[in-house]
Amino acid sequence: MKSVIFLVLIMTVFCAKVHAQAGKWQEEKTTHFIIHYQGAVQDFIRSLSEKAEEYYNSIADNLGFIRFNFWLWDNRAHIYVYDDAAGYHEATGQPEWSAGAAMPGYKAIYTYANAQDFFATVLPHEMGHIIFREFVGFNNSAVPIWLEEGVASYQMQIRRGAADAFVKNSITNNTFMNIETLSDMNPLMMSDKEKVNLFYLETVSILDFLMKEHGRESFVLFCQNLRDKKNFNRAIASAYPYENTVQLNQAWQESLKK
Numbered sequence: 001m002k003s004v005i006f007l008v009l010i011m012t013v014f015c016a017k018v019h020a021q022a023g024k025w026q027e028e029k030t031t032h033f034i035i036h037y038q039g040a041v042q043d044f045i046r047s048l049s050e051k052a053e054e055y056y057n058s059i060a061d062n063l064g065f066i067r068f069n070f071w072l073w074d075n076r077a078h079i080y081v082y083d084d085a086a087g088y089h090e091a092t093g094q095p096e097w098s099a100g101a102a103m104p105g106y107k108a109i110y111t112y113a114n115a116q117d118f119f120a121t122v123l124p125h126e127m128g129h130i131i132f133r134e135f136v137g138f139n140n141s142a143v144p145i146w147l148e149e150g151v152a153s154y155q156m157q158i159r160r161g162a163a164d165a166f167v168k169n170s171i172t173n174n175t176f177m178n179i180e181t182l183s184d185m186n187p188l189m190m191s192d193k194e195k196v197n198l199f200y201l202e203t204v205s206i207l208d209f210l211m212k213e214h215g216r217e218s219f220v221l222f223c224q225n226l227r228d229k230k231n232f233n234r235a236i237a238s239a240y241p242y243e244n245t246v247q248l249n250q251a252w253q254e255s256l257k258k
């Protein structure tokens with residue numbers, strides 16, 4: 001049943017432009033965010049303001065990123081809160097299991113009021129997408145989907161705590177997928193929900209391995225190289241003692257056996 005629970009928490013990045021309908025929306029402005037909402041109750045909007053501001057700092061800290069581009073005034077991020085799941089799905093065209101989505105290039109997050117575990121899952125995940133992309137480049141095709149989803153999901157404590165045990169179990173069950181396999185996958189194109197779930201948990205496990213084994217400074221260097229070199233293997237080799245995906249994969253799998 002665990003996997004079913006995780007599936008509900010899966011969120012996506014999407015690229016289609018969503019237009020908020022004029023007139024239906026109210027606004028709440030904080031230092032770094034403009035929250036657009038319809039009929040959501042004030043308590044929810046107040047909690048959202050507080051949590052978003054908290055994650056604004058803690059996610060960058062988690063990744064070791066030092067901010068140079070502050071989300072102030074006209075540069076604030078936008079959060080659109082639909083009244084319910086139906087309104088959200090209709091407007092965004094997201095799959096039925098999605099509870100939130102980000103458009104990093106627009107610094108926009110879409111969700112609905114009281115989405116399940118919103119503050120612990122959807123919000124940090126989607127903010128993770130934006131903060132990561134802002135650092136490595138919005139149009140950087142060298143960033144594999146597994147890495148980006150890993151960075152976003154790594155912001156969710158609930159996933160981080162459960163990932164390794166789940167992945168170890170997948171090795172025993174022979175369902176484990178190595179990084180090469182993950183590199184060919186896009187969860188949005190997959191219908192096997194068990195596989196999608198494993199995809200997300202493996203990406204968190206890899207991120208967790210990189211952070212615990214090599215620390216945040218190496219991760220920042222890796223991201224800088226990814227941004228500048230726009231080549232995944234060269235970025236890995238310049239920040240870690242691995243020359244490529246294959247060696248990273250070996251080290252990660254070794255760590256899972258410990």
Ligand SMILES: [Zn+2]
Binds near residue numbers: 125149152
């Ligand atoms: Zn995502």
